[in-house]
Amino acid sequence: MKVFNYTFDRRPCRVTIGDGVLRMAGSTISRCRRGGKVLVVSDSNVAPLYADPVCRSLREAGLECRLAVVPAGEDSKSSERLAELYDELADMRLGRDGFLVAVGGGVVGDLTGFAAATWLRGVDFVICPTSVMAVVDASIGGKTGINHHTGKNLIGAFHQPVEVLIDPTCLRTLERRDLQAGLAESIKHALIEDEGFVSWHEAQREPILGCHPQTMGELIARNVAIKAKIVTQDAREQSGIRARLNFGHTIGHAIEASCGYRLRHGECVAFGMVAASRISQVLGLLSEEQHERVEALIRSFGLAVPVGEMTSYETLSSYIAGDKKVAASRVRWVLLSGIGRSVIRDDVDEAVVRDAIALTHAPRSPWTC
Ligand SMILES: NC(=O)c1ccc[n+]([C@@H]2O[C@H](COP(=O)([O-])OP(=O)(O)OC[C@H]3O[C@@H](n4cnc5c(N)ncnc54)[C@H](O)[C@@H]3O)[C@@H](O)[C@H]2O)c1
Ligand SMILES: [Zn+2]
The missing domain is CATH 3.40.50.1970 (Rossmann fold)
Structure with a gap:
């Protein structure tokens, strides 16, 4: 206990x-x-x-x-x-x-x-x-x-x-799809805050997906600690610290809305994280190798996510512009400045976002809108 x-x-x-x-x-x-x-x-x-x-x-x-x-x-x-x-x-x-x-x-x-x-x-x-x-x-x-x-x-x-x-x-009685979708947020906490926890996810993939109680106990404790650390510093989302928890959520929320909330939140966030990681790489914040590590981790948990026209920039851009995190009409992107490190940027070109979404397109995903 x-x-x-x-x-x-x-x-x-x-x-x-x-x-x-x-x-x-x-x-x-x-x-x-x-x-x-x-x-x-x-x-x-x-x-x-x-x-x-x-x-x-x-x-x-x-x-x-x-x-x-x-x-x-x-x-x-x-x-x-x-x-x-x-x-x-x-x-x-x-x-x-x-x-x-x-x-x-x-x-x-x-x-x-x-x-x-x-x-x-x-x-x-x-x-x-x-x-x-x-x-x-x-x-x-x-x-x-x-x-x-x-x-x-x-x-x-x-x-x-x-x-x-x-x-x-x-957690053992959860449907596999709900288990995987929830794990997107665990991977998110690791990516924004704790490189050691990223490596832990890579090493523990099988016991995590098998819902091994001891492994899940550790996964929960480490997530609670990361989220609590961030929330303690910014309980009411005022200082910007808590905004880092929105990594993957700008595009994630856009996908959720564009498909009428028929996909799981975590599935959409997972797609958003791969795209945000790609944006980070294009801006020079992440190396190509680091981006590939992020993408491989997310996809290894079965989170390659949605397909089709809803992932196109044209479909998503109006939802992105309406996102709650848009300050003074500039989108505030949570990006990775390393594995386990995050940064907020509001100077990302639309063309970079469009290319990142196109590159994240996942034609083999089993889930469609
Ligand atoms: N308050 C916050 O900070 C915060 C953060 C993230 C998400 N959310 C909200 O959480 C919701 C998504 O959460 P969710 O994925 O848990 O959705 P959910 O509550 O709908 O649960 C998903 C499904 O799993 C079932 N379920 C739950 N526990 C189970 C168990 N142990 N065994 C079998 N079935 C089980 C539920 O009945 C449901 O069908 C969204 O509304 C989202 O906005 C809130
Ligand atoms: Zn979320």
Whole structure:
């Protein structure tokens, strides 16, 4: 069992990683609170697998617990599902001493966190992340929110969880495609921050893809440490430090939007990372050899990603221009200035971006829009 204590945005957050932590959720959480009501939120895939042990353990610890299950999938990050959670909270009269617990992937975490951020102007929440995307990325950093019909994550709040309980064995039931997509964010953390972690991914590819518990435990701990280090320095995305986490996301978000969110976020980010690495190489920030290493690593995890006209510059450029990271109409690119080092540049020529996207084109990818 590994326990990390952080302070994000002046709020303490404890992260516990270990086999069986979900079965001990009640005793872990009740160490710092007595009594109170809890709404556990999960989705239709995860609830039958992992929500029951969490609820049972909360009840055994003397907490009054109710379970809300939303349909699995991105569509649940909606105002309709949020309103249902508010109805549930009102019905159980959950007060300021109550809290919410998310059991699931990034969708459940973002939705539950936003409900917690806004119910009674903010109650505590706990995340029990069960997907790779959620354990390595979404559950650390306090970004919560839902989607608007005009775009993803447009409605949200910064609200830090008080506890994050991660059981690496949960990852074994993930679909392979979700496992691989989540790993894109792990590779991203390594590429922007830690060359040793890049080599570790190269060496541990098989146990990672096989979801070996010890390997996944180490992968999670190293990701949590990298994300926490960055978030601690810039909890509300103000100083620019946190912007480095957007490596691969400018083109990644454009692909996601252009194909109507039918591809996994991580698949799109993986394509975006290869293209951003190529831009870095063209600008002289990376050698050809270093770029090839980045591309080989990403593709070795089955993340060669999408095909067809949606990866053309013409299709993506309008989405890139509308990206949230565009400051004063210049696109702010997160690029690599070495393996494990990142830099932000706003002076990248459109022609360089067009060529990088063309070169990243992956005709053998099995996934199309
Ligand atoms: N808040 C943040 O900082 C942050 C960061 C990254 C991503 N996100 C958000 O996270 C979401 C993507 O996360 P995701 O990939 O976890 O999506 P998800 O929550 O939809 O999970 C993916 C699929 O895996 C299933 N699943 C989850 N855990 C499982 C398990 N252990 N066994 C079997 N099935 C399981 C889910 O039911 C779902 O079908 C997006 O909405 C994205 O915007 C948020
Ligand atoms: Zn991401």
